[in-house]
Amino acid sequence: MYRKLPVYIATIAGMILMIDYFINIPALTKVASEIQAWTVLISAFLLGIGMVNLLLVNIRGLQTRRTDILDNIVLIGALVVMFVVTLFSDQFDTAYRWLFHEIYAPLGTAVFSLLMYAMASAAYRAIRLKSIESTVFLIAAVTAMLGVAPVGETISPQIPKFYTWMLQVLNMAGQRGIIMGGAIGAMAASLRVLLGIERRHIGLE
Amino acid sequence: MNDIGKIFRWNRLTIYAIITLAILFPLVRPIGIPIPIGESARTFYELVDNMKPGDIIWVDSAFSLSAAVECVPQLEAISQHALKKGAKVIMLAMSPDGQPFAERALAALIEQGAVYGEDIVYLGFVPGEEPAIAAMMSDLHRAVPRDYRGTPLTDIPITKNVRTGNDIAIVVPVTSNATAPDFWTRQIAPYPNTVLTMASQASLWPRIQPYLPTGQIAAALNGARGAAEYELMIGKPSIAVASMDATSIAYLTFVLFIIVGNLAHWLAPDKKVAAKKDGDKS
Numbered sequence: 247m248y249r250k251l252p253v254y255i256a257t258i259a260g261m262i263l264m265i266d267y268f269i270n271i272p273a274l275t276k277v278a279s280e281i282q283a284w285t286v287l288i289s290a291f292l293l294g295i296g297m298v299n300l301l302l303v304n305i306r307g308l309q310t311r312r313t314d315i316l317d318n319i320v321l322i323g324a325l326v327v328m329f330v331v332t333l334f335s336d337q338f339d340t341a342y343r344w345l346f347h348e349i350y351a352p353l354g355t356a357v358f359s360l361l362m363y364a365m366a367s368a369a370y371r372a373i374r375l376k377s378i379e380s381t382v383f384l385i386a387a388v389t390a391m392l393g394v395a396p397v398g399e400t401i402s403p404q405i406p407k408f409y410t411w412m413l414q415v416l417n418m419a420g421q422r423g424i425i426m427g428g429a430i431g432a433m434a435a436s437l438r439v440l441l442g443i444e445r446r447h448i449g450l451e
Numbered sequence: 452m453n454d455i456g457k458i459f460r461w462n463r464l465t466i467y468a469i470i471t472l473a474i475l476f477p478l479v480r481p482i483g484i485p486i487p488i489g490e491s492a493r494t495f496y497e498l499v500d501n502m503k504p505g506d507i508i509w510v511d512s513a514f515s516l517s518a519a520v521e522c523v524p525q526l527e528a529i530s531q532h533a534l535k536k537g538a539k540v541i542m543l544a545m546s547p548d549g550q551p552f553a554e555r556a557l558a559a560l561i562e563q564g565a566v567y568g569e570d571i572v573y574l575g576f577v578p579g580e581e582p583a584i585a586a587m588m589s590d591l592h593r594a595v596p597r598d599y600r601g602t603p604l605t606d607i608p609i610t611k612n613v614r615t616g617n618d619i620a621i622v623v624p625v626t627s628n629a630t631a632p633d634f635w636t637r638q639i640a641p642y643p644n645t646v647l648t649m650a651s652q653a654s655l656w657p658r659i660q661p662y663l664p665t666g667q668i669a670a671a672l673n674g675a676r677g678a679a680e681y682e683l684m685i686g687k688p689s690i691a692v693a694s695m696d697a698t699s700i701a702y703l704t705f706v707l708f709i710i711v712g713n714l715a716h717w718l719a720p721d722k723k724v725a726a727k728k729d730g731d732k733s
Contacts, residue, residue, distance in 0.1 A: 267641075282586035283593045289579035293547075346551045354516040362701070366470040367463060369705045370712040388706055394653065394676055396486045397699035406487075414664075417657045425633065425661060 252448040260440040301325060386412065456719025459711045466708065473704040477696035484699050486692065491663065492680035495648055495670035498621060499529065504537030506620040507613055512542065512549035512556070518627030518652040519552060524678035524691035525650040526625045527556050532685045534565050538620070539609045543574035543595075545583065549625075550576040554599075568602075572609045575599030581634040588616035588638055616642035627652040632659045636667045650677065 259281050265271075266278035304318045331338040331345060373384050392398035393409025438444035502508065510530055514522035533540050542557060544550035557573050565571045574595050577583050586594035591613055592604050604610040612618065616638075622645055624635055632649060639647040646669045649659055653674025662668040672681060675698065678691035 279586075279590045279593055282582065282589055285582035285586055286577060286579045286594055289583060293578055343551065343555075347555070351516060351519065351551075355520065358517040362470060362474070363467050366466050366705065366708055369708040370461065370466050373709045373712065374716055375713050384709065388709065391702040391705055394673070395699040395702040396484050396676070396679075396695050397703060399487050400484060413657060413660050418660050421657060421661045428633075 250442075253442045253445060256448075257440055257442050260436075264440070297325065297329070456715060456717070459715035460719055461711065461715070470701065470704055470708075473700050474697045477700050478693070481693070482696045482700075484696055486676075486679050486683060486695055488680045488684060489673070489677070491671050491673070492677050492684070495650075495672055495677075496532070496681060496684045498646060498648060498670055499532050499538070500536060502533065502536045502538040502620060506538045507609070507618060508533045508538045508540055509619045509622045510540055510542045511545050511622075511624040511626070512553035513545040513624055513631065514549050514552075514627040514652065515546060516548045519548070520694070521652050521674040521678060521691075522549075522625045522627060522650065523552050523556075524675070524682065524689060525672050526552065527559065527689070528678060528681045528685055528687065528691075529623055529625070529650060530556055530560055530571075531563070531687065532681075534560060534563075534570055535685075539569075540565075540571040541574065541609060541613065541619075542571060544576045545578070545580060545624075546626075546628075547576060568607050568609065570609075572604075572607050573599050580628070581638060584634065584638045588642065590614060616645045619645050621646045621648060623648050623650055625650045627655070629655060629658060631655065632662055632668065636662055640667070 262274060263278050266274050304322050308315060308318045328345060331342045335342050373387060375381050375384060389409050389412060392405045398405040512526055530540055542553055544553040560571055561567060577595055597603050598607060622639060624631055635647055639645055648670045649668050650672040656673045659668055659671045672678060675691050675694055679695045682688050682692050
């Protein structure tokens with residue numbers, strides 16, 4: 247019974263929300279609305295659990311010394327500082343903004359900007375006219391780049407038109423297939439959870 | 452042939468130096484490459500431009516840090532335009548990285564004359580993605596009872612009469628989440644009078660395409676290019692417009708690298724790679 251309780255909760259909550267979507271019963275709508283409101287609270291708690299887990303993993307890393315100690319110390323220090331500053335954001339408003347906009351955002355943006363060098367290297371070394379597939383990839387890559395950049399239309403008005411055709415015909419066909427396949431898979435997975443057949447999400451086989 | 456081909460054999464340092472200079476040059480000395488306005492950006496602009504005073508626009512700052520350079524200009528341009536038309540802006544952040552940028556956009560709008568509570572309200576960070584959207588659209592006051600300052604929504608002029616998705620004219624997720632087009636379309640579908648648009652990172656553009664012809668997403672902005680087009684249409688060119696020259700030159704440089712790389716490969720193939728292939732064959 248104890249192990250099956252989460253399955254029953256998932257089934258009942260799912261059924262309430264599903265029935266409420268199709269049939270308008272005021273009492274059921276009230277319950278469904280309350281369940282939906284609780285998801286915001288549960289999501290917030292999940293973030294907290296993630297943070298605690300990260301802290302524990304790094305403290306364990308410090309104790310066992312299996313990973314670089316400096317990485318652990320910096321991560322734990324940054325986590326605690328940012329947590330305190332955000333929790334008491336009324337008193338530490340300036341510090342919070344400074345830490346995010348002057349430290350975290352520029353560092354993060356700089357790291358992501360390094361992708362530019364990886365892309366440049368990939369453009370030189372990897373995009374080759376070696377086979378039909380690689381040629382198609384090359385044409386698609388060049389068209390996509392010049393189709394998005396304003397200079398593409400300056401070079402030739404046909405480039406954005408070809409890019410739009412690629413997006414609205416070739417890409418759309420593939421995307422629709424992916425969306426439909428994903429939707430059918432999601433429906434099947436959801437039915438399994440609702441009927442209690444799928445139990446891996448609660449640690450049962 | 453090999454001697455000519457060797458000219459095209461560039462090492463990594465050369466490639467990195469060229470791309471760095473290619474991006475820096477137009478930032479220091481702008482070129483002014485014309486930015487044509489695309490159909491989707493124009494439709495987006497007209498949707499917001501046709502809003503009546505008092506209409507509610509829902510702006511969700513839901514992007515990650517990597518998309519900030521594309522999404523922040525979109526967020527600011529759309530909010531400014533909506534306020535200029537007299538619309539009431541409900542702003543929130545459904546990603547932790549989007550939250551400080553939303554606060555900064557809010558502060559800028561208030562500096563420009565917007566009155567908090569009457570022109571704009573900020574609900575703060577709302578976790579939960581799709582379930583949270585479903586909760587807010589079905590009963591906003593129950594899902595998010597207070598704004599980021601702790602004031603009950605029932606006490607704020609903008610939100611006191613906004614209970615469900617039906618009370619919102621336009622929804623604008625400013626997002627970098629790859630599944631956002633799918634789950635937003637699902638959750639707005641029960642509210643046929645609410646117009647769903649999307650302002651996203653450029654990598655989502657192919658993902659959004661299936662929803663545009665069907666009208667499920669009425670209009671969308673394509674990354675930094677879309678933000679630049681929008682800035683031009685509202686008459687306030689800013690960061691996105693400034694970055695377009697660098698984008699154009701960078702992409703032309705990538706095309707140059709592709710051409711040079713192929714010339715190097717075919718005119719002066721790498722001897723070590725060729726020897727390894729021969730060794731594999733024998």
